[in-house]
Amino acid sequence: MKLYYTKGTCSFGPHIAMRELGIEPEMIPVNLMEKKLPGGGDFKGHNPKGYVPYIETDDGTGLSECGVILQYLADQYPEKGLIPAAGTSERYKVQDWLSFIGSELHKNLPPMFLPNIPEDYRPVARARLEVRLNYMNEELEGKHYLMGDRFTVADCYATAILNWTKPAKYDLSAHPNVQAYYERCCARDSVVAANAAEEAAAA
Ligand SMILES: N[C@@H](CCC(=O)N[C@@H](CS)C(=O)NCC(=O)O)C(=O)O
Incomplete structure (x- = not known):
């Protein structure tokens, strides 16, 4: 699981959730001003919206909205109780x-x-x-x-x-x-x- 993040931003929310769930993310820092990745890669090539948080799951799914990322993460590990079941x-x-x-x-x-x-x-x-x-x-x-x-x-x-x-x-x-x-x-x-x-x- 890749977490594109910038220190001091809202990407900290999904990062906390990953730690709660026992996920050790591959952390990829994003330079938000320049939309650059370490080594100079283009962040917008991953998330065209150009903002963090952005996650890439092991099956290649990319998600870019905090509220959705958080639900996705918690739903992968229902036994951890980080979110109630859908529909309740x-x-x-x-x-x-x-x-x-x-x-x-x-x-x-x-x-x-x-x-x-x-x-x-x-x-x-x-x-x-x-x-x-x-x-x-x-x-x-x-x-x-x-x-x-x-x-x-x-x-x-x-x-x-x-x-x-x-x-x-x-x-x-x-x-x-x-x-x-x-x-x-x-x-x-x-x-x-x-x-x-x-x-x-x-x-
Ligand atoms: N709609 C997004 C907004 C995310 C957001 O505002 N990210 C900020 C950091 S807290 C950002 O990356 N801003 C840079 C930009 O908008 O270019 C969400 O709810 O997750």
Whole structure:
């Protein structure tokens, strides 16, 4: 299984899921600015969309959307319990979270810290994010993870995205359940291992 990734991006979500599932990925770093692979190869020759994450499975399937990659990975190892069975209401609830993270968190956090964003848009993104995190904070009341006691691929994705609260200088203490949840996710062996692997590859 090949994981095309860039350190510090959303590709960390699928990377966490792989570590949870015991998959040792072949990790291929992507230079996102130049769309280049190590050795100068053209990343868009693999993923024409030019963004990470991108995975190539052993049967040659290529997948390029976080929420789909995460479901694909978890479905390969149903016994690991990283996602409920397809067709169940729990599965739709995980998909609900994946979609929320993808459209409401993933796309509202980067405008707070990326360069080349009009300065007057930054507070707009911040205000939108705050509303979304208020919702998440309420949902996490009394829960360990987004689905309750069970860690799922939605938590893998959320961890990768909440990492950006650091460069965004967004103080999570205003959302104490989210803050405790994020710290709980970061302490998992899978997250520690994925971090270590990306650090080692960058060294
Ligand atoms: N629709 C994709 C978006 C992935 C995405 O935004 N990737 C960012 C990194 S977090 C990226 O590679 N950006 C570079 C680009 O868009 O050219 C998904 O949900 O997985």
